[in-house]
């Protein structure tokens with residue numbers, strides 16, 4: 001404890017998760033804790049992680065970050081969803097949008113009406129045309145959503161695509177201005193309390209010893225405190241998510257600065273394309289059991305749509321999570337707690353959820369097991385649900401053109417996912433979540449986009465006469481198209497709102 005009775009929080013690691021945690025704790029719990037962060041520039045940060053989910057806007061808002069300033073600094077673009085190419089079959093393309101299909105109102109979800117018309121052979125237009133976010137993405141348009149109830153322009157959300165290397169320094173400035181302190185140095189030892197097993201202090205290569213009450217492990221894949229010092233086991237999920245490497249290679253932007261991320265299926269995984277203001281991020285996420293590093297790097301180099309800015313860099317990882325993220329007085333956040341591949345841009349979201357749970361359950365006068373258990377329950381649930389959603393992308397495919405796709409198409413999936421898929425196949429039903437990230441429209445987009453076609457629908461969708469339903473859909477389609485057409489081009493909007501800062 002400090003003189004004022006506040007907890008001494010020691011954060012190990014100064015990547016995105018370390019500085020997000022430092023800024024949030026310094027801003028929102030200034031009377032409850034002091035924040036001290038240790039990082040090693042010699043070790044560096046993972047330096048990827050460019051695509052986000054809309055939740056990050058709420059995080060930035062709570063920290064008082066002005067959107068245009070943050071976007072200028074990190075050279076960010078807007079993201080309305082993810083385009084998946086070649087997933088169900090080679091040649092397929094669908095967008096997983098941030099927003100609803102239809103107006104997202106009413107008791108019966110829009111896709112049930114659409115499924116009814118399809119099963120009755122009435123050929124409704126493609127589902128994407130009823131999504132504001134999908135239509136804007138396809139047309140390369142962007143403006144921020146409106147708030148007047150009932151308007152079609154209220155039915156989408158957005159996130160950012162930003163330069164991962166610039167985000168942590170941006171947050172560092174903020175955290176330090178709020179009183180967080182930083183030590184440059186390499187942690188070489190962790191001192192445990194022999195009785196409680198809690199961490200008492202960490203030791204740096206310089207010989208310095210730093211004590212704390214609560215230790216936040218943001219040390220990346222190495223999981224220095226939770227994994228190495230406390231020995232918390234890792235649950236390996238690679239049998240369902242076999243991708244274990246990525247080759248990353250930025251290039252000059254020579255094609256459109258799309259307001260979406262692309263995930264393009266490849267013979268042994270998939271390739272990301274993330275356009276930023278100053279360059280385009282690319283990477284091939286693959287399974288080393290099915291392709292060599294050299295083959296993957298050259299496949300990526302051959303596929304990118306612009307001159308390379310750097311040679312391909314290989315990153316290694318394993319899908320899964322630590323059994324518990326909070327053990328004793330150590331809370332792991334970010335890659336130190338686990339990793340699920342970047343197919344749905346969920347890692348920074350998981351960091352944010354862990355920070356929010358830590359703020360809500362921040363220890364008072366010692367650590368209560370009930371707080372710790374609740375934190376672990378929230379984090380486990382988030383990981384488990386994202387895991388199922390990611391597996392769906394691989395498993396729901398008709399591709400049989402490579403060993404990799406044959407493996408993922410035929411592999412047994414977790415029971416929790418098998419049950420969800422069966423409900424959707426039978427009657428188009430999405431299992432409702434009260435907590436967790438991906439809601440109905442996300443599952444609908446991926447199921448239908450990957451050719452999981454329901455054999456039935458919610459019986460209440462039979463209520464309106466078919467001609468009235470078709471007419472209503474035609475009107476909605478026209479309304480969405482007209483609203484998108486009235487919006488500015490994505491890049492024009494950015495130029496007027498948040499052009500990249502010279503300082504960046």
Ligand SMILES: Cc1cc2nc3c(=O)[nH]c(=O)nc-3n(C[C@H](O)[C@H](O)[C@H](O)COP(=O)(O)OP(=O)(O)OC[C@H]3O[C@@H](n4cnc5c(N)ncnc54)[C@H](O)[C@@H]3O)c2cc1C
Nearest residue numbers: 013014015016017046049051187219220334335342347348
């Ligand atoms: C291929 C790939 C693509 C990704 N794409 C996305 C994406 O699109 N969207 C998304 O949300 N996420 C993505 N991620 C995940 C994202 O990059 C991370 O979640 C995010 O960067 C947070 O990383 P981190 O801060 O936990 O770890 P790191 O960035 O690795 O930071 C670890 C920190 O710990 C410090 N450290 C380590 N050991 C020591 C030591 N001994 N002493 C002192 N300091 C130490 C390091 O110096 C560093 O500061 C991706 C990850 C990978 C691998």
